Amino acid sequence: MKRFFSVVLVLCLLLCSVSALAQTAFTPGVYTGQAQGKMGLVTVEVTLTEDAVESVAVVSHEETAGLSDPAIESIPAAIVENQSLAVDTVAGATMTSEAIIAAVADCIKQAGGDVDALQTVVEKEKVAGEKVTVETPVVVVGAGGAGLAAAVKLGQLGMKCVVIEKMPVIGGNTIRCGAAYNAVDPELQAAQGIEDSIELHIQQTYDGGDRVGNLELITVLCENALDSIHWLEDLGCEFKQTITTVIGATWPRTHYPVNSIGSDFILPLEAACEEMGQEIIVNMEAKELIVSDGRVVGVLAEDTATGTPYEFRAEKGVILATGGFAADIERCRSYNPNIPEDITTSNHPGATGDGIDMAVAIGAATEGIEYVQMLPITGNCVSTAIENQIFVNVEGNRFVREDGRRDVMSNAILEQPEKYMYMIGDQRVADESITGSNIDALLEAGKIYRGDTLEELAEQIGVNAENLVKTVEAFNELVKGNGEDEFGRAVYDHTIEVGPFWASAKQRPCLHHTMGGVKIDVDARVIDTNGEAIPGLYAAGEVCGGIHGSNRLGGNACADIFVFGRIAAQSAFEEK
Numbered sequence: 068m069k070r071f072f073s074v075v076l077v078l079c080l081l082l083c084s085v086s087a088l089a090q091t092a093f094t095p096g097v098y099t100g101q102a103q104g105k106m107g108l109v110t111v112e113v114t115l116t117e118d119a120v121e122s123v124a125v126v127s128h129e130e131t132a133g134l135s136d137p138a139i140e141s142i143p144a145a146i147v148e149n150q151s152l153a154v155d156t157v158a159g160a161t162m163t164s165e166a167i168i169a170a171v172a173d174c175i176k177q178a179g180g181d182v183d184a185l186q187t188v189v190e191k192e193k194v195a196g197e198k199v200t201v202e203t204p205v206v207v208v209g210a211g212g213a214g215l216a217a218a219v220k221l222g223q224l225g226m227k228c229v230v231i232e233k234m235p236v237i238g239g240n241t242i243r244c245g246a247a248y249n250a251v252d253p254e255l256q257a258a259q260g261i262e263d264s265i266e267l268h269i270q271q272t273y274d275g276g277d278r279v280g281n282l283e284l285i286t287v288l289c290e291n292a293l294d295s296i297h298w299l300e301d302l303g304c305e306f307k308q309t310i311t312t313v314i315g316a317t318w319p320r321t322h323y324p325v326n327s328i329g330s331d332f333i334l335p336l337e338a339a340c341e342e343m344g345q346e347i348i349v350n351m352e353a354k355e356l357i358v359s360d361g362r363v364v365g366v367l368a369e370d371t372a373t374g375t376p377y378e379f380r381a382e383k384g385v386i387l388a389t390g391g392f393a394a395d396i397e398r399c400r401s402y403n404p405n406i407p408e409d410i411t412t413s414n415h416p417g418a419t420g421d422g423i424d425m426a427v428a429i430g431a432a433t434e435g436i437e438y439v440q441m442l443p444i445t446g447n448c449v450s451t452a453i454e455n456q457i458f459v460n461v462e463g464n465r466f467v468r469e470d471g472r473r474d475v476m477s478n479a480i481l482e483q484p485e486k487y488m489y490m491i492g493d494q495r496v497a498d499e500s501i502t503g504s505n506i507d508a509l510l511e512a513g514k515i516y517r518g519d520t521l522e523e524l525a526e527q528i529g530v531n532a533e534n535l536v537k538t539v540e541a542f543n544e545l546v547k548g549n550g551e552d553e554f555g556r557a558v559y560d561h562t563i564e565v566g567p568f569w570a571s572a573k574q575r576p577c578l579h580h581t582m583g584g585v586k587i588d589v590d591a592r593v594i595d596t597n598g599e600a601i602p603g604l605y606a607a608g609e610v611c612g613g614i615h616g617s618n619r620l621g622g623n624a625c626a627d628i629f630v631f632g633r634i635a636a637q638s639a640f641e642e643k
């Protein structure tokens with residue numbers, strides 16, 4: 068994914084109070100600086116006078132569209148306004164923010180300026196205003212995949228809503244995810260000779276979650292997954308026509324949008340909201356549900372920038388779409404002490420379980436709250452599809468089926484020497500990769516590895532070469548149908564033998580998904596501890612429990628958020 072973006076901000080100088088200026092002097096001119104962002108290099112152009120930063124513009128970058136926009140807009144402006152590099156980064160777009168600051172610092176150095184002298188923190192006082200009351204038919208809490216799907220569906224039904232989002236950026240975990248989306252698709256799967264059925268998808272989802280999931284919800288998920296893909300297509304989301312797998316999917320029924328990243332979903336949904344006049348308010352954190360006569364009639368919230376309290380009154384109800392809590396490592400470990408203390412998370416910082424807590428506070432029941440998922444990989448790989456890759460430990464040996472469950476694979480990695488593994492494939496994996504990796508950039512940055520021979524690759528990654536060669540030979544025999552895999556692998560496509568050969572970065576499990584959440588029924592109504600639906604309260608997406616049992620299949624979350632986001636909207640519309 069390569070996107071060029073140009074934001075030119077020529078702002079009037081704020082002279083006066085900022086002391087940093089007096090301490091530094093520049094050779095006036097226009098300078099270009101670069102720094103590494105999350106996805107690639109961020110390039111800025113900075114205009115300096117003798118004693119001031121006159122303008123900052125981000126002239127090119129490869130950051131994720133949508134996700135990085137608030138940083139690209141606000142950080143240059145803040146640097147100019149404060150005449151300081153010590154500006155607040157944008158939560159949720161930290162790496163982009165830091166890259167812009169570093170690139171500007173680079174320009175300052177080129178101009179002979181003193182970067183240290185430009186570190187004055189300009190404190191801004193938060194001044195909370197009077198409480199603001201907003202009336203709207205429906206409030207959607209959370210602007211991730213489920214929330215935006217609900218807002219668009221409401222718009223299609225002709226009903227207005229307001230979406231409130233606590234972060235400065237929309238998209239939640241959805242915009243960051245690899246966008247793997249499971250749906251049985253007779254047409255595309257048949258074209259590739261893949262056998263599948265909705266019954267099998269239901270069965271694998273149920274079994275993959277240790278049969279503790281709610282079969283009614285699973286059935287709704289699997290039966291409506293393909294329809295939601297078509298719905299997204301109608302909104303302008305483009306899907307690849309190849310069906311593949313993703314880690315933990317257990318079966319080749321995974322669809323990917325063209326860039327294999329969640330912004331492929333979020334951007335068309337955001338555009339549809341705008342077109343329909345569905346307002347999205349960022350920096351607005353829901354704090355409490357308002358209940359009147361046993362019915363949820365709104366949300367109390369706070370503008371996180373000013374502290375101003377808000378009351379959103381919603382006569383038709385509230386849809387909770389606040390996601391899970393896998394960013395709260397301590398909370399996850401409190402449910403599952405087997406999670407290592409030094410675990411990292413793949414989640415955005417806003418995934419803290421707020422919606423679950425707000426619903427529980429008014430009597431909602433939860434389901435499966437103790438089930439927290441680790442993802443076996445942390446990123447930087449040639450492909451996340453596993454049909455043509457193997458996992459090896461530092462000794463060069465396989466140790467688990469690569470087409471298995473995420474929890475099984477994660478636990479197996481934690482039992483290996485040094486607790487990490489590499490993913491190994493051949494050139495065809497690189498050629499076929501549809502999972503969004505910018506392979507050339509990753510290779511250049513030393514984040515993935517390529518060797519003309521397996522021995523050469525083994526040396527680069529510090530793995531026993533003799534074992535790696537034997538492991539690959541044994542795997543190739545399995546692909547050819549000679550013998551049974553000792554780990555039970557069932558998904559194969561081709562051998563690993565066409566060089567050059569590729570290895571991922573070291574892969575360690577990280578926290579990824581919380582299967583548990585508020586209890587819902589098939590109409591996405593939130594159920595209370597007495598088993599009754601709470602009037603006016605609906606929920607969709609990772610905030611809900613029950614769908615994925617104890618372990619979610621890779622690729623089922625994207626189906627979940629769009630299927631149940633739409634259902635929640637329909638139910639609110641019908642006042643079910």
Ligand code: ADP
Nearest residue numbers: 209211212213233239240241353390417608609
């Ligand atoms: P899902 O996949 O279920 O849609 P996401 O993580 O994509 O979940 O989106 C959930 C969104 O909800 C995130 O953008 C998150 O910041 C937002 N959110 C979480 N808690 C609150 C809250 N208290 N108020 C407003 N938005 C919230």
